[in-house]
Amino acid sequence: MDVEALRLSFTLAALTTFALLVIGLPVAAWLATSRWRWKPLVESVVALPLVLPPTVLGFYLLVAMGPMSPFGRAWISTFGRPLAFSFEGLLVASVVYSLPFAVQPFAAALSAVDPRLVEASHTLGVSRLATFFRVSLPVSAPGVVAGAVLTFAHTLGEFGVVLMVGGNIPGETRTLSIAIFDAVEQLDYATASRTALFLLAVSFTVLVVTYSLRRRPVLG
Amino acid sequence: MTGKISVDVRRSFPGGAGVRAAFDEPLAPGGVLVLFGPTGSGKTTLLRAVAGLDRPDAGSISFGGEVWFDSAAGVHVPPQLRRVGFVFQDFALFPHLSARGNVAFGLGGLRLDERGGRVEETARLLRIEHLLDRRPAGLSGGERQRVALARALAPRPRLLLLDEPLSALDAPTRERLRGELRALLHHLGIPSILVTHDRVEALALGDRMAVLVEGAVRQVGEVDRVFGAPADEAVARVVGTENVVPVRLAGHEGELVVAEAGPVRLLAVDPGNLPAEAFACVRAEEVILERAPGAATSARNHLAGVVDSLVHEGPLVRVTVDCGIRLVALVTRSGAEQLALAVGVPVAALVKAQAVRLVPRG
Numbered sequence: 001m002d003v004e005a006l007r008l009s010f011t012l013a014a015l016t017t018f019a020l021l022v023i024g025l026p027v028a029a030w031l032a033t034s035r036w037r038w039k040p041l042v043e044s045v046v047a048l049p050l051v052l053p054p055t056v057l058g059f060y061l062l063v064a065m066g067p068m069s070p071f072g073r074a075w076i077s078t079f080g081r082p083l084a085f086s087f088e089g090l091l092v093a094s095v096v097y098s099l100p101f102a103v104q105p106f107a108a109a110l111s112a113v114d115p116r117l118v119e120a121s122h123t124l125g126v127s128r129l130a131t132f133f134r135v136s137l138p139v140s141a142p143g144v145v146a147g148a149v150l151t152f153a154h155t156l157g158e159f160g161v162v163l164m165v166g167g168n169i170p171g172e173t174r175t176l177s178i179a180i181f182d183a184v185e186q187l188d189y190a191t192a193s194r195t196a197l198f199l200l201a202v203s204f205t206v207l208v209v210t211y212s213l214r215r216r217p218v219l220g
Numbered sequence: 221m222t223g224k225i226s227v228d229v230r231r232s233f234p235g236g237a238g239v240r241a242a243f244d245e246p247l248a249p250g251g252v253l254v255l256f257g258p259t260g261s262g263k264t265t266l267l268r269a270v271a272g273l274d275r276p277d278a279g280s281i282s283f284g285g286e287v288w289f290d291s292a293a294g295v296h297v298p299p300q301l302r303r304v305g306f307v308f309q310d311f312a313l314f315p316h317l318s319a320r321g322n323v324a325f326g327l328g329g330l331r332l333d334e335r336g337g338r339v340e341e342t343a344r345l346l347r348i349e350h351l352l353d354r355r356p357a358g359l360s361g362g363e364r365q366r367v368a369l370a371r372a373l374a375p376r377p378r379l380l381l382l383d384e385p386l387s388a389l390d391a392p393t394r395e396r397l398r399g400e401l402r403a404l405l406h407h408l409g410i411p412s413i414l415v416t417h418d419r420v421e422a423l424a425l426g427d428r429m430a431v432l433v434e435g436a437v438r439q440v441g442e443v444d445r446v447f448g449a450p451a452d453e454a455v456a457r458v459v460g461t462e463n464v465v466p467v468r469l470a471g472h473e474g475e476l477v478v479a480e481a482g483p484v485r486l487l488a489v490d491p492g493n494l495p496a497e498a499f500a501c502v503r504a505e506e507v508i509l510e511r512a513p514g515a516a517t518s519a520r521n522h523l524a525g526v527v528d529s530l531v532h533e534g535p536l537v538r539v540t541v542d543c544g545i546r547l548v549a550l551v552t553r554s555g556a557e558q559l560a561l562a563v564g565v566p567v568a569a570l571v572k573a574q575a576v577r578l579v580p581r582g
Contacts, residue, residue: 114312116308116310116312117312117314117315119273119299119306119308119312120306120308120312120314120371121314121325122272122273122298122299122300123271123272123273123299123300123302123304123305123306123372124325124326124371124372124375125300125301125303125326125328125329125375126300126325126326126328127300130328134325135314138316139314139315139316141316
């Protein structure tokens with residue numbers, strides 16, 4: 001098995017999960033409480049990666065990262081190298097691609113929190129932000145952990161977007177799923193099957209953990 | 221700490237029902253103002269507006285000279301800054317924290333070394349010291365209620381708000397805790413506003429009460445006065461046709477307890493654990509009228525008096541009898557005709573001892 005690809009996949013999945021906890025939780029908290037009339041628009045944008053073919057998403061991300069777009073140009077002038085076909089570019093793409101896998105379980109868990117708990121905290125003089133960290137987040141912890149685990153597993157196995165945005169550069173953008181594809185192309189079925197079996201085992205374990213967490217009642 | 225609460229708010233809901241309520245009450249330390257009304261009358265909406273949890277469409281709310289809400293001036297003080305204690309109907313304890321964590325939750329403004337002492341002190345007041353390390357899931361209904369009270373009281377609020385604090389409890393626990401809660405509220409040294417739809421609760425816990433009907437405050441006054449003399453028909457319908465008489469308990473007669481209301485003696489079944497001062501409640505439907513004192517009956521209370529007024533209400537007649545106390549009887553039209561009831565006619569009012577319900581007053 002390609003150890004370099006394995007390490008890269010796990011690093012990518014871990015960083016993506018971390019990034020989505022930072023970005024996804026505020027978005028989910030907003031979705032769980034907002035009564036804004038255009039909220040369905042935001043929900044649709046978040047869910048788009050679920051239905052779009054990875055090649056379509058990857059294509060747009062590639063264009064956005066390229067030197068033709070203002071974002072791509074700004075990146076190059078700041079960091080001195082393009083975002084496309086780099087590990088950083090892969091990370092950005094993974095975050096976008098896995099957004100619904102994090103935000104949807106987060107939002108479901110947060111909207112299941114009894115609003116009276118939040119109100120009780122407010123009457124006790126605790127600010128909205130502190131209430132989020134002291135009440136909403138701990139009470140919805142099982143759902144948030146489930147979302148994070150799903151994000152990790154999903155990133156570990158992604159293929160299409162990675163290929164479009166990252167290509168196949170060993171040590172930089174070559175992930176486990178790309179390694180499998182490569183092995184099959186070279187008719188190296190033994191390597192492909194070992195790697196595939198490994199990913200299957202990881203995915204299955206992750207799902208078992210997720211569903212066990214979901215079954216457990218809220219701490220108390 | 222004496223504060224005056226002034227509320228004049230309007231709030232509409234998509235369903236059509238709305239609240240348009242105003243009252244203006246001085247709140248004494250230890251005093252309890254009851255917001256009384258049937259389900260959907262808007263009393264919880266009003267309480268939430270006072271707490272700052274709901275924002276009315278228009279109007280103003282002030283307490284102790286401080287403006288909490290004023291739609292015209294664009295003022296809405298957030299709940300965090302109002303320093304009120306709020307006890308929710310189902311207590312809303314934080315499930316992920318121990319009782320200690322719940323009680324300490326609002327003590328962020330205190331120095332760290334003071335928090336433990338405040339938790340212990342509040343726990344002693346509520347007698348929950350032995351429960352502090354348990355999670356809410358491991359507490360009984362009555363224990364949760366006391367933890368919820370402790371949590372609300374620990375930061376020393378200026379005003380305590382209670383939303384149906386006994387309704388989530390089973391009947392025996394409710395009976396037991398009602399007296400405890402009354403004693404607690406009266407000894408706190410801060411005023412309380414309590415929402416209830418239960419008459420016994422209103423009588424037992426309240427000093428003054430505001431009656432809400434369909435989103436509007438219809439009457440404000442001393443609890444027994446409001447029950448005894450509803451301002452209008454809507455209030456009468458809500459508070460029920462109930463005779464509420466302040467009485468002093470003056471010993472026992474056999475197994476029954478003697479309650480004195482001025483010159484009038486009432487015999488009642490002893491509910492136990494009564495203080496000397498109580499309210500005697502008799503439903504008007506349970507007062508029987510008799511023209512001349514005649515044969516012996518099984519009713520223990522025979523009160524001689526004269527008819528003071530007669531009001532026809534469909535098939536029924538509401539008869540007020542002056543027999544030392546004013547007693548309202550609800551009799552059928554044919555019954556009234558048979559007795560030839562008219563103003564000034566002497567009658568006797570018969571009330572069974574078990575129809576006299578005694579409610580403590582503090």
